[in-house]
Amino acid sequence: MTLLTIDGLKMYYRSDDGYVRAADDINLELERGQTLGLVGESGSGKTTIARSVIRLLPDNAEVIDGSIDFDGTEITELSERALRKQIRWQEVSMIPQNAMNSFDPVYTVGQQIVQVIRYHEDGVSKKEAKDRGRRLFGELGIDPDRVDDYPHQFSGGMAQRAMIALALCLEPKLILADEPTTALDVVIQDRILETITGMQEEINSAMILITHDISVVSETSDRIAVCYGGRIVEQADAETIITNPRHPYTLGLRNAFPDIGDTDTDLVSIPGTPPELVDPGEGCRFAPRCPFAVDECWDVTPQPEEFDDGHIVECHRADEADELRERAEQKETWEEVRERPSQPQGAGGRR
Amino acid sequence: MGLREYVVRRILQLVLTLWALVTLLFVLFRMVPGDPTTRFVMEYPTDAERQARIEELGLNEPLYVQYLEYMGQLLRGEFGDSTHYREPVSQLIFPLFMNTVVLMFTALLIAYTIGILFGAAMGWLRGSRFERGGIVAVLMARSSPEFWVGIILVWLFVFQFGLFPRSGIGGYGGELTMNFVDRYVNFDFLRHLFLPALTGAIVYLATPALLMRNTMLEVLKADFVEMKKAEGLPERTVLYKHAARNSVLPLVTVAAIATGAAMGGSVIIETVFNWPGVGREMVASVSRNDYPVAMAAFLLMGTSVIVMNFVADLAYLYLDPRVKYE
């Protein structure tokens, strides 16, 4: 059963130079209890997309078009008050990247858990709320007595666990996990990730897992969506994205992390920088960095195209994927991009 | 450097600063052009009396002896005798000092309570019309010298509406022997306190309001503010329970410093409202050449400044254990 449907969402930021198209034509679906991996570089729009679900965006953000349906509720039209009381934390909670900074330093962790429980659930006493916090701490492998500690008394990994406790205390239907392990030691990253997925299964909640590291989502997600320049350039079930990707950007991302793909290929990073999202003009936004870009790519914005069941790609050359996949594994393919002139003659719109 | 070492160093610095103030005071009042002794004894009509007074004050001694005697006197907590009131300065100055403390403390309490709430709201509503208007209002108040604010309030509340008394401290004002409660806790006193305290509050409001706004802008960038919004907590909770609560820390030190400075800044307000405090007494005694009183008043105000600066530094250490000492 579908929990979340994002349909044609355009979420732009107003700026002095015009609109920043942080999320452009986004289409996503998420089933109950499933995990969606949102992958992309910083500035690719993945955080904007996820936060649109609870409208936790800067003041200059504006929904230009599209809809967000969460469990029958239209988020874009919801009043501030209803959004706060019914959606935020009650239905959708969040695990941020930096748990340490995401707790208010002047209150104990317990006080902050009690506060949010008592705000959203009527008739819960302080003691009951605190007991729930202690129980969650226990389940997450923290000494329950530490609910009375201040955030700065926790280690990084412990703080992240405490944050998970906070995120789960209302048993939400959806958890937005925004790079939940990036700030942590490599050693404990996996353990935290396991904890999150374990608890998620227990309360049967869905999750949107945001990360720049494709290897993280490959293990934990049911479905993966790859973001680039404010658009979802490719989405499919996790298996397909890992074994049979079609978008050159996904191919590049795969190369950048060692855990997946062929183990004997060199690590190659994608050259270049993310695109400017103010007035990006026509053409594929990845073209300046794409080793396979042809003239069409510079002039015509590719439209989503569905291949196998639910495998949606925005690329003009998606049907040549088998050939491109091979070339993408060569280091030289990507290095050529660096040497080529930044824009062929006659292409409009970008520098 | 350890905490203990820092505190010890800071205490030594306090002593040094106090000593410097005392010495400065001595030099200042011996700088009088011409014969420095004449101004001290101008009040006395005959030569014989003047001579007697000069000897009594020790003004005929060499300067260093005078200095040492002056220091010794201060260490014993004495300020000498007033040439105008003809009584020990210490007896008359402390009740006056209490009046100043009560007035300025009230003013600061109002200024910091309102300033903090107002500044937090300005930071929260960054870029709004409320913020812009608030800044102009606050700067306008800050741009007005105390006497100007005082005069406007007198003109409005006393002359136009006739709501409050024009000056003084109330019916018992002259009675300095009364105990604290009788002197300050009565309706008449509060009526007299209102306008001068409001004057101070208006002038002192700008510092906490603007500072609070600026620290709010910093704190609002912190992840936890975003997090509290994600938790669905009402805006007012996020603003006052979380963002403002975190912004208030640096204001504690500023408040301590302001308290010290206010004791010295009370001169004008006390003059406008004829408030019997150390500030007005200092101006009066300087113009009467009553130097023992003037020096004592100055010393009390300066000591307040120095001690409160010291308190501010220590408060900072206590409130934020993560702070590093240089």
Next chain:
Amino acid sequence: MSLDTPSESTAAQAEGGTESIDRRKLRWRRRLNALRSWGSLLKEDRLGQIGLAILAFFILVGIFARPITVEIGPVWSQVQPFSLAPHGYTDRVATEGLHGPTWAHPFGTTDLGRDVLSQVIIGTRATLIVGTIAAFMAVFIGANVGIVSAYYGGWVDDVLMRITDIVYGVPFLPFAIALVFILGATLVNVIVAIVLILWRGTARVVRSQVLSHKQRPYVESARAIGASDFRIMYVQIMPNVLPLISLYAAFAVAWAVIAEASLSFLGLGPQGMISWGEIIYDVRSAGALREAWWWVFPPGIAIMLFVMSVFFIGRSLEKVVNPDLRHGK
């Protein structure tokens, strides 16, 4: 602001034995950039514009208030012949004193039958003179103490900062009152009293700013090339703390004007000059506060507007110094 960092390092790299024209150009461009960045900020900063307009108005009024005559020995010449003020500030223009506004005397007359408008116009001068001279001297001393203290560090820093701490322990107004009373209420003494206290704030902030600049690569490379201490302090570091210094200069003008007005209000203003604070002192001594609103409001509003204009300008300078305060993203 963002523009001056790269050109700064270029300037330091280009540092050779002789000063090349290129480098001098770069340095000027850098200064111009700081100025220009304030200029472009000002375009969107309404308060800053209003502040500048009010200040310009007061400066013009101050200059043209009364004719200015320059005398060198027997030779004298009138460099500024205009007189904005219709009367001298002690001229008796009405036979009966204390009269409300009329066409002839828009701000009314004083108890001695003097024209309030003329007094307020001429009073602008005292404010301008005390405000600019005292603020300039205070900031000059403060900036130098700050730079020297931070640059040399060690015992120099210790001594200068202990002195600064001591000055921080002196209550401003009581000190000024005592000093002016003892030494006499002259223009020079009023300014000296203000300057002796006012430099402390600038010294502290400039010191901390220079401390952070001392660590930057451009100072290192200048030192490696063998530039003199004086050169590093005043040619390399100084331009970078100049926006901060000008910010403190603006605040110093505000404090100096308020201090002068307060001294004058107590009857300790500079003798032989009329100032806004002194007009209000006169109202009080004449016991005319209840009656003569026309006499007390103009000088009070003038002080407020003047100080406000300086604060407005200061706020817009603050955005140059601290870009975080700018609005928007």
